[in-house]
Amino acid sequence: MATSTHxxxxxxxxxxxxxxxxxxxxxxxxxxxxxxxAILYALMAKVALPRLGGIIxxxxxxxxxxxxxxxxxxxxxxxxxxAYEKALAEARARAQVIAAETRDKQAAEAETxxxxxxxxxxxxxxEAEKTIASTKQKAMAEVRGxxxxxxxxxxxxxxxxxxxxxAVASAVDSALKS
Numbered sequence: 001m002a003t004s005t006h007x008x009x010x011x012x013x014x015x016x017x018x019x020x021x022x023x024x025x026x027x028x029x030x031x032x033x034x035x036x037x038a039i040l041y042a043l044m045a046k047v048a049l050p051r052l053g054g055i056i057x058x059x060x061x062x063x064x065x066x067x068x069x070x071x072x073x074x075x076x077x078x079x080x081x082x083a084y085e086k087a088l089a090e091a092r093a094r095a096q097v098i099a100a101e102t103r104d105k106q107a108a109e110a111e112t113x114x115x116x117x118x119x120x121x122x123x124x125x126x127e128a129e130k131t132i133a134s135t136k137q138k139a140m141a142e143v144r145g146x147x148x149x150x151x152x153x154x155x156x157x158x159x160x161x162x163x164x165x166x167a168v169a170s171a172v173d174s175a176l177k178s
Contacts, residue, residue, distance in 0.1 A: 147172045 019025060148168050156162045 144172060144176065147176070 020029065148165075151172055152163060152165070152168045155168070
């Protein structure tokens, strides 16, 4: 069995210093820093930033187009609302005209019917008055006869003897006149 021992090789880096802080490597570090910065700057300026700018421009164009479309649709909807309100106002006006015409027509029909009924009632009333007058005349004519008969009967019962018809008739006539 062979035993091996580990031995360290002394180097310049082995002085315990962190290599980025080693002053002897500063010039090479600065060269790499400038080279990396220039490459990253070129990549950003030529590739990433134009893509981002294009995306931002596309997005702004899309937003502007959407706003313009929304404005157009708003104008169309306002025009549609105005047309609807105009049509509604016209319909209300027509409805009022139709209602007024119908009301006037019905009032005229009612007036015509009322006049016809009044004429019929007036004719029936006149006929009834004629009937009443003729009935009254008949009754008055019969009243004289009835009164004469009644007076004759009453006098006969009171005095026991029937009076003369001419005397009873003249007494009833004088009583009816007063």
